[in-house]
Amino acid sequence: MKIKLFLVFLILHLFVTGCWNRVELDRRAIVAGFGADKAEEEGKIQVTVQVVDAGEIKAIPLARGGSMMNAVTVYTGTGFTAFDAFRNLSMVVGEKLFLSEVRVLVIGEELAREGLDKVIDFYERDHEPNIRDYLIVVKGGEAKEVLETELRINKIWAYGIDSMVKTTMAHSKAPATEIIDFLKAVESKTTAPVATVIHVLRKGNEENAGEGKSNQDGTTAVQPKELKVSETAVFRHYKLTGWLDEKESRGLLWVTGKVKSGIIVVSSPEKEDKLAAIEIIRAKSKIKPEITDGNLIINIDVWEEGNLGEEQPDTMDVSKPIVLKELEEQKKTVIEDEISAAVIKAQELNADIFGFGEAVRRKYPREWKQLEDQWDEIFPTLEVNIAVDAKIRRTGKITKSAEPKP
Amino acid sequence: MLEEGRISNRQAAFLVITTILSTTSIGFLPSMIYQEAAQDSWISILLLTVYGIVVGRIIMSLGMRFPDKTIVEYAEIVTGRIPGKIIGFLYVLFFLYLNTFPIRFFGELSITFFMPETPLVFFLIGIIFAAAYAVRSGLEVIARANEIILPVSLTIGIILAIMLFPQMEIKNFIPVLEKGILPVFKGTYVALVYFAETIVMVMFIPYLNTTRRTRGIIFKSFVVISLCELLAVVSTIAVLGELAARIPVPAIFAARLVSLAELIERVEPLFLLLWVIAVFVKVSVFYYCFVLATAQWLNLKEYKALVLPAGVLLTVLSVVLWGNIADLYEQMVKLVPYFVFVEAVLPLVLLVAACLRGKGGTAGEN
Numbered sequence: 001m002k003i004k005l006f007l008v009f010l011i012l013h014l015f016v017t018g019c020w021n022r023v024e025l026d027r028r029a030i031v032a033g034f035g036a037d038k039a040e041e042e043g044k045i046q047v048t049v050q051v052v053d054a055g056e057i058k059a060i061p062l063a064r065g066g067s068m069m070n071a072v073t074v075y076t077g078t079g080f081t082a083f084d085a086f087r088n089l090s091m092v093v094g095e096k097l098f099l100s101e102v103r104v105l106v107i108g109e110e111l112a113r114e115g116l117d118k119v120i121d122f123y124e125r126d127h128e129p130n131i132r133d134y135l136i137v138v139k140g141g142e143a144k145e146v147l148e149t150e151l152r153i154n155k156i157w158a159y160g161i162d163s164m165v166k167t168t169m170a171h172s173k174a175p176a177t178e179i180i181d182f183l184k185a186v187e188s189k190t191t192a193p194v195a196t197v198i199h200v201l202r203k204g205n206e207e208n209a210g211e212g213k214s215n216q217d218g219t220t221a222v223q224p225k226e227l228k229v230s231e232t233a234v235f236r237h238y239k240l241t242g243w244l245d246e247k248e249s250r251g252l253l254w255v256t257g258k259v260k261s262g263i264i265v266v267s268s269p270e271k272e273d274k275l276a277a278i279e280i281i282r283a284k285s286k287i288k289p290e291i292t293d294g295n296l297i298i299n300i301d302v303w304e305e306g307n308l309g310e311e312q313p314d315t316m317d318v319s320k321p322i323v324l325k326e327l328e329e330q331k332k333t334v335i336e337d338e339i340s341a342a343v344i345k346a347q348e349l350n351a352d353i354f355g356f357g358e359a360v361r362r363k364y365p366r367e368w369k370q371l372e373d374q375w376d377e378i379f380p381t382l383e384v385n386i387a388v389d390a391k392i393r394r395t396g397k398i399t400k401s402a403e404p405k406p
Numbered sequence: 407m408l409e410e411g412r413i414s415n416r417q418a419a420f421l422v423i424t425t426i427l428s429t430t431s432i433g434f435l436p437s438m439i440y441q442e443a444a445q446d447s448w449i450s451i452l453l454l455t456v457y458g459i460v461v462g463r464i465i466m467s468l469g470m471r472f473p474d475k476t477i478v479e480y481a482e483i484v485t486g487r488i489p490g491k492i493i494g495f496l497y498v499l500f501f502l503y504l505n506t507f508p509i510r511f512f513g514e515l516s517i518t519f520f521m522p523e524t525p526l527v528f529f530l531i532g533i534i535f536a537a538a539y540a541v542r543s544g545l546e547v548i549a550r551a552n553e554i555i556l557p558v559s560l561t562i563g564i565i566l567a568i569m570l571f572p573q574m575e576i577k578n579f580i581p582v583l584e585k586g587i588l589p590v591f592k593g594t595y596v597a598l599v600y601f602a603e604t605i606v607m608v609m610f611i612p613y614l615n616t617t618r619r620t621r622g623i624i625f626k627s628f629v630v631i632s633l634c635e636l637l638a639v640v641s642t643i644a645v646l647g648e649l650a651a652r653i654p655v656p657a658i659f660a661a662r663l664v665s666l667a668e669l670i671e672r673v674e675p676l677f678l679l680l681w682v683i684a685v686f687v688k689v690s691v692f693y694y695c696f697v698l699a700t701a702q703w704l705n706l707k708e709y710k711a712l713v714l715p716a717g718v719l720l721t722v723l724s725v726v727l728w729g730n731i732a733d734l735y736e737q738m739v740k741l742v743p744y745f746v747f748v749e750a751v752l753p754l755v756l757l758v759a760a761c762l763r764g765k766g767g768t769a770g771e772n
Contacts, residue, residue, distance in 0.1 A: 100672075127519050130672065132663055180649070180663065187648040358577075365581035 029095040030054065032072060033158025034129070035143030036119045037108035039078040039085075045111070045118060047085035048076045048144040049097060050158045071155040074148050082122045099128035103162040105179060106136045106143040106198065112233065112240035116182075120238070123179060131179040134165045135195045137233040139243060145200050149225045164229045165196055172253050172262035172280070173246040174230045186237060190357025190375045192346075194252065197231040197243065234351045242349040244342060251342025254302050254335060255354045257285040263309065264334050269326035270316050277310040278331055278392060289360040291367055296378065298356050299385045304335060307394040313401040324392050332390040339386050347380045356382065408701055408709050411546030412615035415623055420556050421549055422604055422627040423634075425691050426458075428684035429508050430600045430631075431638035432563065432657045432677070434735075440643065440650045443593030445579045447639050450593035455632040457594070458601035461750045462624035465604050468757040469611035470620060471766030477608040477756075478702040484760045493752065494703045497608075500748045501696035502719070504599075505689060507738060509533060509724040512685045514731050519658055520678060530721050533682075537690040538717040541697055542710055545613055548690050555683045562680040563634065566657075567641045569664045569673065574644035599742055601631075602749035609695045654731075693720065 035048035050072045075092050079085030090096055105123060107116060123129045138146050151160035168174045177195045185193035202225055232244040232252060244252060253259045261280050268274040283304040290297045308318060308327070316323045346353050357375050361368040371378060413421075429435060436447065443450045472480040477497055482490030513529040540548050583590070604624060614620060642656040645663060650656045661677040664670060697716050701709035728734040760766050 127522060130662060132665060183649060184647055361584075362577060362580040365584045 027095060028098045029090075029093050030101050031097050031099055032101060032156045033104050033106065033147050033161065034086075034099065034102045034123075034133075035106040035108070035147045036082055036085075036111055037142045037144055038110040038114060041078065044078045044080055045082050045085050046076060046078045046144065047082060047089060048074060048106075048147045049086070049089060049093075050074050050147050050156070051093060051097070052101070052156055070150060070157065072157055074144075076144050082119045083126070086122075099126065100130065102129055102133055102158070104134045104136055104158050104165070105129075106138060106146050106161070107195075108138050108142040108144070109140060109240070110142075112137045112195075112235075115238040116235070116240075117238040120179065120183065124183065131183065133179055134162060135177050135179045135182050136161065136165065136198045136229070137195045137240065139197045139199050139231065139233070141200045145225075146198055146227060149200060149227050151227065161198065161227065161229075164198075164227065168196070168229060169260035170262070171230075172250050172259045174249050175232055175253060175256075175258065182235075185235075185355075188355070188358055189372060190352050190361075190379075191355045192241075192349075192351035192353045193235040193237075194244075194353050195233040195235065196229060197233050199228045199230070201226040201228055232353075234346070234349055234353055236349075236351055241351060242345075244345055244353075247338050248342040248345045251338040251340070252346075252353055254283065254304075254339050255285055255287065255300055255342065257283070259283040259304075264306065264331055266327065266330035266334055268311065268316055269323065269330060274312040276308065276312070276316075276327065276330075278306045278327070279309040280304060280306045281393070287354065287356060287359040289356065289363050291364055295383070296360065296371065297383045297385060298359070299387065300339060300354075301387050301389070302335060302339065303389045303391075304331075305391045305393055306331065308392055308396055311401060313403060317400060318395045319399040324395070328390050328392050331392070332388045335388045335390055336386050339388070340384075343384050343386075347382065350376060350380050352379050408698060408706075409545055409613050411544045411549075412613055413546060413549040413610065414615055415620060417549035417553060418607065418610055418614060418620075419623045419627045419630075420552050421610070421687070421691055422607065422623065423630050424552055424556050424559070424684055424687040425606060426600060426603050426627075426631050427559075427634055428681075428688040429511070430597065431635050432655075432681055432684065433508070434511060434654050434738075435597055435600060436639050436642055437650060437652075437654055437656050438596045438738075439593040439639070440656070441593075442595070443590045444584070444648075444651070445581075445643060446583055446590050447593060447643060448579075448636055449583075449590045450597070451632065451635050451639055453590065454594050454597050454601045455628055455635075457598065458604065458631070459624060459628050461602045461753075462604040462607075462628065463621070464750065464757055465607055465753050466611075466621050466624055468753050468760065469608050470617070471757075471760055472611075473614075473617045474612045476612055476699070476702060477753075478699045480760075480766065481756065484756050484763065484765050491703070493756070494699070496748055496752070498696065498699045498703055500605075500745070501609075501692050501699055502716075502723070504745060505692035505696065505720060506724045506727055507734070508685055508688050508692075509720060510728060510734060512681070512689075513724070514734065515655055515658070515681070516678070518731075519655070519674065527721065527725060530724050533686060533689055534693075534717045534721050536686055537693045538713050540686075540690040541694045542713045545610070545694060548687070548694060552687050555687055559680045559684045560634065562676055563638065566661055566664070566673065566677060566680075567637055569666060569670065570641055570645050570660055572666070573663060574641060575647070576644065578643050578647040579640075596739055596742060599745040599749065602746065605749045605753070606691055606695050608753070609698055654735075693717070 030052045031049045032052050033050035037046040039046035053071050053073060075089050077085055077089040077092060079088045124131055151157045153163060154160035165176050168176045174196050175194055182193045182195060185191040230246050232249040233240055234242045234244060259280060264278045264280060266276055268276055283302065286301045288299040288301065290299060318324060360371060439447045439450050478494040481493040485493065509530055512533055513526045516529050517524060517526065540551065638657055642650055642660050645660045646656055653659045658674055658677050661674045662672060664673045697709050697712045700712055728737060
């Protein structure tokens with residue numbers, strides 16, 4: 001009896017093999033990059049997806065005699081909402097699109113100005129996409145254009161964009177914003193969300209763009225188009241309101257404590273026209289609001305540590321502590337300058353990208369109740385004190401650069 | 407006697423822990439508490455722990471006056487035949503009705519997060535079938551299975567919390583008591599039902615293999631429950647911040663955010679495992695209580711014949727009682743007073759009545 005029952009259950013297993021809506025891997029169109037733009041038709045949304053050609057991923061790379069440098073196909077379609085447009089794409093692709101492997105959400109400038117709410121909700125609600133994907137805004141362009149740009153660093157171009165965003169930690173001239181960071185800022189009453197910015201760089205004029213230096217197989221060595229990740233997009237709630245340039249972007253990152261590495265260029269203490277470059281090793285920051293006699297002041301404390309990475313010859317003797325002290329002073333001024341540039345820009349845009357409001361709320365919950373509703377009036381004229389503590393710890397493998405003996 | 411098996415105090419405590427934790431920490435409760443209490447949810451949890459211990463003590467004191475009977479049997483002794491039958495029937499209904507919440511929620515969660523096109527009943531039949539098998543095998547089997555399940559699920563939970571550690575931000579908890587103490591109390595409201603689920607002990611006390619030190623069950627379970635609960639709530643708030651209010655199951659959402667060195671990502675299947683085994687125990691426990699209570703209420707000699715019909719009833723009720731997930735939430739909040747009445751108020755009334763009328767032995771040990 002028991003054996004029979006056991007057999008019945010065993011046979012049952014054959015029929016209950018998986019989930020209801022399972023789609024085998026080869027029947028799935030895996031999306032690597034998701035882009036959204038305002039469509040030409042009024043009120044519609046244009047969605048661009050980069051679909052991975054599964055067979056091409058393992059193909060032999062070009063360098064070793066392979067034929068393909070790309071493993072993706074780009075499709076564009078429109079619909080009334082993002083989800084609608086996305087599902088309409090299946091008409092073109094012929095397979096159901098699968099969003100779990102997406103790593104970048106690219107938004108065209110026009111749509112960003114109109115509001116990201118039209119895309120983000122779908123992205124957060126659906127069970128496939130991951131809200132830890134990067135959120136990228138195309139400055140002066142369309143998401144379609146970005147996703148159509150061929151990249152050499154990765155056969156799956158969207159993953160190339162992903163690694164470009166990850167590499168912002170090397171220069172700290174653009175934030176690496178995940179969708180969840182954006183959402184957290186949207187939900188805060190005062191904080192203004194930011195997003196990473198990507199530029200499309202066109203090489204030469206359009207006509208000979210396709211006729212760069214040709215390789216033997218007909219592909220071009222110089223790409224007609226390139227992408228560049230730098231700068232910051234500033235939002236008010238869901239709507240794009242302005243940009244921070246590279247300097248201001250780093251200023252923002254100093255304040256939010258997200259500077260990982262980067263180069264600071266200072267002029268030599270002894271000769272104005274000679275420069276020195278200092279690499280940032282680590283940095284920390286603290287936002288300290290202070291209310292004295294009803295006046296709100298924000299104090300920003302930044303602590304930074306770096307190594308001398310380069311000096312232009314014939315300038316200084318860095319083996320002397322006094323010279324390093326001077327360099328530290330120079331560096332401190334540059335950092336302060338970057339931060340105040342960002343603060344001024346943010347106040348101009350009236351966008352609290354640093355989370356000053358939240359900092360006040362945490363420290364002065366009682367006073368905050370009055371300030372909260374007037375924050376839009378308070379923020380642009382807020383007094384911000386910047387205190388930077390910049391250190392130079394090491395000077396590299398050599399002390400002095402090679403100099404011709406007099 | 408209807409049930410031949412005997413469980414130890416430890417097994418009983420384990421059952422209580424799994425029963426309460428499966429909905430409160432990894433289920434929908436953290437989000438509901440957060441909606442009211444925001445960053446002070448952890449204070450709500452502490453309040454709830456005190457409440458849970460108090461209610462637990464009442465339930466245990468009542469049960470220990472009648473150490474060889476369940477509430478369905480001794481309600482008649484305490485209040486007389488007709489009122490006793492009515493109270494017994496209330497508990498029968500309660501065990502049936504409360505169980506439909508975790509069952510339905512289990513289905514809804516699996517659909518939303520994992521398999522959007524699978525029909526609901528397949529999840530429900532799956533979990534109820536497994537639970538039916540456990541119930542048919544008796545209390546001892548459920549308790550023993552749980553002795554494996556609870557440590558496994560706690561381990562998974564702790565691993566998940568550790569993996570989320572890089573994304574936690576302590577500033578999400580500041581300022582403390584921003585909007586005063588009132589929201590903290592409001593946050594406890596919905597959870598009152600779930601922290602009083604020690605009520606299942608009224609069905610288990612006669613089957614404990616010892617009557618010594620039984621009160622420790624409550625205290626020990628609540629220490630574990632409270633710690634796990636705090637771990638769950640604190641880590642979800644630390645990771646998600648204000649997002650936690652909009653997400654029905656913050657824990658699973660947080661699990662999706664795990665990203666360690668770009669190597670360990672999207673660990674939510676781990677969470678699903680934890681969720682399935684924990685809910686299985688909870689459903690089995692209530693299912694068992696319902697079947698046993700019904701059998702005793704009808705004076706049957708055996709409860710096993712009731713298992714399959716009860717399973718069908720549970721499945722059907724879980725499907726038809728709520729049209730959609732919004733319905734489910736609304737009912738969950740609306741029914742709180744009724745559930746709390748059955749879980750906490752009624753035992754207290756019975757305890758007082760039993761004391762006044764001198765029914766039952768003096769409460770076991772002290």
